[in-house]
Amino acid sequence: MPCNHNSSTVVKFINLTRRTEIGANSYYVEIGRHRLVLDCGMHPKNTGEDALPNLKTIADREIEAILISHAHQDHIGTLPVAMRRFPGARVLMLEATAEVGNVLLHNSVNVMTRQREEIGEMSYPLFTHREVDRAWERWRRCPLRQRISIAGERTPQRERDALTFEFFDAGHVLGSAGILLRAEDKTVFYTGDVNFDDQTIMQSALFPEERIDILIMECTRGDHAKPPGWTRAGEERRLAEALGSAFERGACVLIPVFALGKTQELVAMLYKFRRQRLLPEFPIYIGGLSSKFTDIYDRRAHMTRRQLPRLQLMREAAPFILNDETVRDAPVRAGRIYVLSSGMMIPKTLSNVFARRLIENPQHSIFFVGYANPESPAGLLRDAGRGSEVALDPDKPAQRVLCNIEQFQFSAHGTREALVEYAKRVSPKKILLVHGDPPAVEWMRTTLSAHLPASDVILPAPGMELDL
Ligand SMILES: [Zn+2]
Numbered sequence: 001m002p003c004n005h006n007s008s009t010v011v012k013f014i015n016l017t018r019r020t021e022i023g024a025n026s027y028y029v030e031i032g033r034h035r036l037v038l039d040c041g042m043h044p045k046n047t048g049e050d051a052l053p054n055l056k057t058i059a060d061r062e063i064e065a066i067l068i069s070h071a072h073q074d075h076i077g078t079l080p081v082a083m084r085r086f087p088g089a090r091v092l093m094l095e096a097t098a099e100v101g102n103v104l105l106h107n108s109v110n111v112m113t114r115q116r117e118e119i120g121e122m123s124y125p126l127f128t129h130r131e132v133d134r135a136w137e138r139w140r141r142c143p144l145r146q147r148i149s150i151a152g153e154r155t156p157q158r159e160r161d162a163l164t165f166e167f168f169d170a171g172h173v174l175g176s177a178g179i180l181l182r183a184e185d186k187t188v189f190y191t192g193d194v195n196f197d198d199q200t201i202m203q204s205a206l207f208p209e210e211r212i213d214i215l216i217m218e219c220t221r222g223d224h225a226k227p228p229g230w231t232r233a234g235e236e237r238r239l240a241e242a243l244g245s246a247f248e249r250g251a252c253v254l255i256p257v258f259a260l261g262k263t264q265e266l267v268a269m270l271y272k273f274r275r276q277r278l279l280p281e282f283p284i285y286i287g288g289l290s291s292k293f294t295d296i297y298d299r300r301a302h303m304t305r306r307q308l309p310r311l312q313l314m315r316e317a318a319p320f321i322l323n324d325e326t327v328r329d330a331p332v333r334a335g336r337i338y339v340l341s342s343g344m345m346i347p348k349t350l351s352n353v354f355a356r357r358l359i360e361n362p363q364h365s366i367f368f369v370g371y372a373n374p375e376s377p378a379g380l381l382r383d384a385g386r387g388s389e390v391a392l393d394p395d396k397p398a399q400r401v402l403c404n405i406e407q408f409q410f411s412a413h414g415t416r417e418a419l420v421e422y423a424k425r426v427s428p429k430k431i432l433l434v435h436g437d438p439p440a441v442e443w444m445r446t447t448l449s450a451h452l453p454a455s456d457v458i459l460p461a462p463g464m465e466l467d468l
């Protein structure tokens with residue numbers, strides 16, 4: 001049947017994230033008769049109702065499928081809640097994301113159960129271990145780069161209103177994907193979290209280069225210009241040198257990181273430093289949750305598109321493992337590196353507890369290596385000058401910052417320059433900017449409007465239905 005150029009598929013969009021921020025990321029997309037949800041995150045810092053996406057906005061709609069871009073908390077953290085609200089929805093993600101997501105959600109049940117006591121949040125846990133197990137059984141594991149119908153069939157029929165999706169490697173963390181939705185006369189591409197540069201383990205994203213009608217794009221680094229002359233190799237050298245001088249000073253070094261992604265990147269980098277004999281022998285410490293994710297990186301090494309495909313981190317970098325108890329009394333000794341989560345140093349996490357043992361001592365160092373919300377404990381500490389007071393945990397007294405603090409740029413997110421270049425290559429009719437703090441999305445909006453005058457650049461206000 002010849003296609004009818006007058007007809008066009010209607011696309012609707014609702015930003016279900018409660019504010020313009022990197023929070024409980026979630027988006028409703030309607031394409032023709034298909035109603036979908038992209039990602040279902042949990043806010044990394046807020047608690048209770050405020051930690052959830054605004055699912056009430058779409059409560060009366062029948063959701064056909066929920067697609068998950070990757071297994072970071074801010075993208076998958078409330079998936080069991082969404083599955084309870086939309087029991088008929090098919091849940092689709094990459095196999096690696098299913099494997100990591102299962103571990104993450106079980107850990108989240110433990111964290112919420114503890115928080116119920118600590119902060120008196122009576123709605124916690126939002127779901128139970130049994131519910132996570134049952135949810136996990138219902139997830140449909142998909143391969144990369146295969147066109148699949150939204151009904152889950154590998155060879156989609158050529159129905160007039162057939163909709164397909166395809167996962168593209170996003171180069172951000174293990175199992176991260178961009179999601180391309182193709183309707184008969186419209187394409188919608190959601191970047192998820194993306195990196196267009198190689199990291200130590202992850203290779204740069206391989207995204208669609210075809211023309212895209214609607215691009216839903218992350219903006220994490222929109223408010224940071226790429227520093228002139230920055231290269232990852234140069235930054236690695238700078239880190240090795242900083243570790244060397246810290247060791248000479250008799251320091252132990254804490255590096256707060258996300259358990260998934262940044263931990264494995266850092267441990268691989270430290271392994272390289274040892275191999276290259278850039279530093280004297282040093283022990284590495286990581287947390288229990290991080291070690292579970294590292295096991296998955298190792299198990300999947302041979303089937304992942306990555307650098308150092310033969311490197312088995314747990315065996316060859318051989319990190320020691322700390323838990324909630326041992327992190328309180330592990331001796332703070334010179335020449336040790338603690339690569340601990342959480343990256344934002346949320347109270348009661350390993351990095352927060354350990355940092356409180358270091359910050360009043362000028363001998364020791366804390367190195368920041370990635371994104372932290374400016375109001376999170378990591379953001380506060382990073383921006384505090386030496387000698388100022390910081391309260392890393394509201395339940396504990398503030399402390400004077402006397403330790404050495406340094407910052408390095410090993411972001412798992414694309415530079416804003418690379419995001420703009422990508423948008424220029426696929427020249428979308430509409431660009432929706434998501435997953436960024438207000439200054440970040442604002443810079444992206446101004447810059448993209450200037451570079452792509454024919455594109456409609458939109459900041460989707462939370463909860464507002466857009467007709468695209
Ligand atoms: Zn992410």
Ligand SMILES: [Zn+2]
Nearest residue numbers: 072074075193
């Ligand atoms: Zn994210």
